Amino acid sequence: ETGVTQTPRHLVMGMTNKKSLKCEQHLGHNAMYWYKQSAKKPLELMFVYSLEERVENNSVPSRFSPECPNSSHLFLHLHTLQPEDSALYLCASSQDPPGQLNEKLFFGSGTQLSVL
Amino acid sequence: GDSVTQMEGPVTLSEEAFLTINCTYTATGYPSLFWYVQYPGEGLQLLLKATKADDKGSNKGFEATYRKETTSFHLEKGSVQVSDSAVYFCAANTGNQFYFGTGTSLTVIP
Numbered sequence: 001e002t003g004v005t006q007t008p009r010h011l012v013m014g015m016t017n018k019k020s021l022k023c024e025q026h027l028g029h030n031a032m033y034w035y036k037q038s039a040k041k042p043l044e045l046m047f048v049y050s051l052e053e054r055v056e057n058n059s060v061p062s063r064f065s066p067e068c069p070n071s072s073h074l075f076l077h078l079h080t081l082q083p084e085d086s087a088l089y090l091c092a093s094s095q096d097p098p099g100q101l102n103e104k105l106f107f108g109s110g111t112q113l114s115v116l
Numbered sequence: 117g118d119s120v121t122q123m124e125g126p127v128t129l130s131e132e133a134f135l136t137i138n139c140t141y142t143a144t145g146y147p148s149l150f151w152y153v154q155y156p157g158e159g160l161q162l163l164l165k166a167t168k169a170d171d172k173g174s175n176k177g178f179e180a181t182y183r184k185e186t187t188s189f190h191l192e193k194g195s196v197q198v199s200d201s202a203v204y205f206c207a208a209n210t211g212n213q214f215y216f217g218t219g220t221s222l223t224v225i226p
Contacts, residue, residue, distance in 0.1 A: 004159070027221070042119075042215070042216045042219055043216040048213075056213070067220060070194055090159055092160075099211055099212065100211065101146075101147070101148045101167065101209055101210075102148065102149075102167065104165065105152075105160075105162070106162070107160040107161070110159050
């Protein structure tokens with residue numbers, strides 16, 4: 001099993017659909033993250049969870065709703081998205097809690113989302 | 117605010133050529149610095165890191181030295197291979213959060 005697994009790999013949805021992205025980490029880490037990767041832009045941090053509690057929400061629109069039911073699983077629920085939300089959504093985990101300089105991020109392969 | 121700036125690509129090199137990808141950071145304090153690599157269809161993988169000034173991170177023939185005086189962390193490799201074709205991201209961990217550059221696409225041709 002790879003360390004961080006994301007499903008689905010690809011998702012096409014209409015603006016009125018509701019879908020969910022799933023992330024699972026098999027590393028025993030305590031923190032999990034959602035990032036958005038768009039072409040020619042730096043990775044954008046969306047949400048951070050530490051020990052299942054949300055510790056950061058970087059002014060993300062409410063059409064994105066995260067859920068962290070336990071330390072191994074993270075979801076991103078999507079509702080009434082816009083075409084500009086099309087991007088690669090990356091999940092990451094870290095052993096250390098956010099805010100530690102020694103923290104290293106381990107990424108999944110991402111979900112390529114297209115909003116029509 | 118804190119940020120990371122890296123050279124824009126794409127970069128195309130012949131096999132066995134020398135590679136440099138420039139990276140500079142803006143941050144208060146002393147961040148930890150990282151290079152991540154993203155192969156086609158994959159997520160980011162940690163390539164190397166350095167946590168304090170003058171530290172050299174190295175892995176798979178790649179090297180980068182933490183230069184505090186120039187706030188830089190340039191990635192180098194003496195002889196690239198076709199398998200090195202990927203997108204390379206410079207990142208800084210300020211202790212508050214990670215800041216990533218925009219990525220530099222490298223293509224190595226035989």
